[in-house]
Amino acid sequence: MESRCENCIVRQFNSLRAMSKEELKKVSDSKTTKTVKKGEPLFEEGDKLNGVYCVRNGVSKLSKLSANGKDQIVKLASKGEVLGQRSVISQESTNLSAIAVDDMEVCFIPKESINNTLQKNPNFTLEVLRHMAHDLKEADDVIVNISQKTVKQRMAEAFLYLKNNFGEDADGFLALTLSREDISNVVGTATESAIRIISEFKKKGLIHTSGKKIGIKDERKLLEMVEGF
């Protein structure tokens, strides 16, 4: 199942598309592909990364575990996203863990290929910069949301986010199925609180569920809820 970066579709979604043919060839020659099973880590908080991970398939959560067992998810990364970039760029150990939420297929790209290109190809560097600017904006938005919105509003927002970013399956359920615990860790609340709100939303006809799958029933009302009506 090995393949060349030059032909890889996910490259279209990330900064690797700004690489020259030769640079891409080098990356392709040095990369290794690996599969990560659901629940397994790509890397963990504090690790020194020797490269970055390019997601080909599946979804990873970037999160940090606190002393009292709370795990805050900062970002969900899927196809095309590059993980570990920040750590490689600042030459520090990671502040977040990356754990597979799905079975994943990722490529590991040694940092040398990245660093070299960063120093020589301004287009690539600028492209990476643009992605990072986007991530920073999103992170700022999360900060503002957590502190200004109620748990209920953030739950509503999370469902809309999941629909917009990962889509729905044939039966109208969110394509990315997260455990209740993961949902609560995205939203930043206790698992029981998240479950309660799911029940409430179900009663109100905003969502429907089947096992752990969740489907959005009334997007408008969810949106209104996010806005505070």
Place this chain on the structure above:
Amino acid sequence: MESRCENCIVRQFNSLRAMSKEELKKVSDSKTTKTVKKGEPLFEEGDKLNGVYCVRNGVSKLSKLSANGKDQIVKLASKGEVLGQRSVISQESTNLSAIAVDDMEVCFIPKESINNTLQKNPNFTLEVLRHMAHDLKEADDVIVNISQKTVKQRMAEAFLYLKNNFGEDADGFLALTLSREDISNVVGTATESAIRIISEFKKKGLIHTSGKKIGIKDERKLLEMVEGF
């Protein structure tokens, strides 16, 4: 009071130090210096920025106001920091307002100078990228803190942050004096809650105050509190 970027000390703290002599000259020729009074905005949420602001003096808060009047401060920027970069890089309007917390002196650098250098000087781009990587890490830490720590812990952390980043004056008070409201907006809590906790910390001998000035009395205990003891 006009001066040349080439001789500016604050440049040492930001990405402009990676510019070539000629690039810097261009920036210097196109920049304008302006003063911003305490409480006045450099720019506001939704503005399209035609350049970036380089802080020479004073402190600015980057924040977002919610519908119900809550203002979450995402970052405090002082000497040497460049504001508006993200917006210029992603060519979007800003998602945050920048308001002077102090009287400020800033340089406005038109985006053309920045964009040109970004496309031509990989060292500069990489330097900007490193700064942004740092900001992103800080933002992630804020997210985790808000959701995993209590208001009391975040208050303690805020005081330590203010000491470490802005220092103390001759009398041992935090050099950056924020209103109670601003403190509560950094921490992400109600103003009354912040005030209550300040009173409590005072009683416990962790801090002392004089008017709106706050001094740290027992750094160790504050640290322990942040860690959850």
Place this chain on the structure above:
DNA sequence: ACAATTTACTGATAATTATCATATTTTTAA
């Protein structure tokens, strides 16, 4: 210097959210 306005503070109370306990359902693995 003084009235007006803003900011700081305190108490009482309400609302939100977390925690603990426990039951039920689902998933996992022998």
Place this chain on the structure above:
DNA sequence: TTAAAAATATGATAATTATCAGTAAATTGT
């Protein structure tokens, strides 16, 4: 397949935090 483990669900309660109301102190502008 079936016992064990894990995840989901719900109720009762506690803890945290916000809101409202009102007073005191500090700042501001004239």
